[in-house]
Amino acid sequence: MRIAHLESSLNWGGQELRIIEQTQWLNENGYPTWILARSGSAILREAKARKLPNHEIEFRGSANPKIIKELLDFIRTQKIDLIDAHSNRDASYAMFAKWFSQVTVIRSRHVTTPIKNSLLHRLIWKTGNHGIITTAKAVNRMILELGLASEKNIYAARAGVDSQRYNTSVSSNQLRENLNIPDDHHVISNIGMIRKDKGQLYFVKACELIAQQFDNVTFLQIGEATVDTQSYADEVKQYWESSPHKDRIRFLGYHSDIERYQAISDIVMICSIGTEAQTRLVSQAFLMRNNVVATNVGGLPEMIEHNRTGLICPAADPSALANACIELINSEKLREEIKDNAEHYAYKEMTFERMMEGMLQAYHNALSHLPVNR
Numbered sequence: 001m002r003i004a005h006l007e008s009s010l011n012w013g014g015q016e017l018r019i020i021e022q023t024q025w026l027n028e029n030g031y032p033t034w035i036l037a038r039s040g041s042a043i044l045r046e047a048k049a050r051k052l053p054n055h056e057i058e059f060r061g062s063a064n065p066k067i068i069k070e071l072l073d074f075i076r077t078q079k080i081d082l083i084d085a086h087s088n089r090d091a092s093y094a095m096f097a098k099w100f101s102q103v104t105v106i107r108s109r110h111v112t113t114p115i116k117n118s119l120l121h122r123l124i125w126k127t128g129n130h131g132i133i134t135t136a137k138a139v140n141r142m143i144l145e146l147g148l149a150s151e152k153n154i155y156a157a158r159a160g161v162d163s164q165r166y167n168t169s170v171s172s173n174q175l176r177e178n179l180n181i182p183d184d185h186h187v188i189s190n191i192g193m194i195r196k197d198k199g200q201l202y203f204v205k206a207c208e209l210i211a212q213q214f215d216n217v218t219f220l221q222i223g224e225a226t227v228d229t230q231s232y233a234d235e236v237k238q239y240w241e242s243s244p245h246k247d248r249i250r251f252l253g254y255h256s257d258i259e260r261y262q263a264i265s266d267i268v269m270i271c272s273i274g275t276e277a278q279t280r281l282v283s284q285a286f287l288m289r290n291n292v293v294a295t296n297v298g299g300l301p302e303m304i305e306h307n308r309t310g311l312i313c314p315a316a317d318p319s320a321l322a323n324a325c326i327e328l329i330n331s332e333k334l335r336e337e338i339k340d341n342a343e344h345y346a347y348k349e350m351t352f353e354r355m356m357e358g359m360l361q362a363y364h365n366a367l368s369h370l371p372v373n374r
Contacts, residue, residue, distance in 0.1 A: 012042035095128025131372030136299025160355025199271030
């Protein structure tokens with residue numbers, strides 16, 4: 001099976017990282033796989049940096065004849081069996097590839113934002129693929145409610161991560177020392193791109209409430225904004241600057257070695273208020289034995305069993321987020337019970353191998369003209 005991942009986004013985020021890591025795994029496991037992306041895109045730069053097979057293609061508009069021909073030529077010359085299209089724009093080009101070649105097309109959907117339901121978008125969803133892979137059952141429900149596919153032809157993939165990278169053997173002492181975090185401090189982290197739907201403003205507000213009760217807690221935000229989300233980042237940092245506890249809340253920017261920051265974290269707080277599918281941050285945290293406090297948005301409740309593998313809170317409610325963290329800080333027994341349950345579950349269901357096992361089955365089903373979710 002020879003595979004091409006299509007991604008038209010220029011930015012970098014969890015979706016693009018997931019595509020990169022899947023591509024790397026597929027190539028290492030005997031499935032030649034390419035990334036097709038726009039010149040100047042973050043995912044293309046990362047593919048080249050990792051020496052992954054890649055091809056520049058300017059996904060512009062939704063039906064440019066020149067781009068359609070270039071895609072068809074690539075499919076023919078590289079003998080591609082299956083295309084996995086990850087964003088709206090490249091999904092339209094994948095549709096033409098399905099119509100004008102023998103290639104099998106998977107459409108992937110990574111986010112829980114509302115699906116456009118115009119006549120054109122319905123045409124692409126209903127005729128432009130052989131099967132759909134999502135990153136949360138919440139996304140499946142959205143597609144079903146709009147009548148864009150049958151239940152048997154939508155597969156919700158697990159949010160798997162590399163258990164060789166994310167585990168409790170990762171050393172934290174040096175980083176903790178570099179950041180001057182006292183040994184007796186609990187560390188509460190928020191990890192991810194700074195943008196409104198990720199809820200960092202609620203993270204800072206929750207940190208303030210916790211800091212009012214505890215002197216021995218340090219708060220970390222790891223991630224940065226894009227050009228499009230800089231105004232929200234400015235709003236968050238302006239609020240942070242006005243906080244009497246601002247010295248306890250540190251914005252550290254983007255770091256690719258995220259496991260080192262999770263290694264020093266006791267609690268990972270996920271404050272999303274929208275567009276959250278099954279984030280792999282939960283899987284990473286479970287394997288790293290971080291306690292997870294998260295909102296009840298999108299696919300998060302699918303991943304976290306409240307009071308068993310994590311704590312779930314209402315979205316946009318800093319008091320609820322703070323109280324959940326305080327409950328964990330105050331009870332070592334609760335912390336350890338939840339971490340034990342979460343780690344056990346993650347090694348059973350959330351490894352990268354487990355995720356790719358399901359992905360490959362969906363791919364093979366589509367190639368065999370079978371429902372992807374059988």
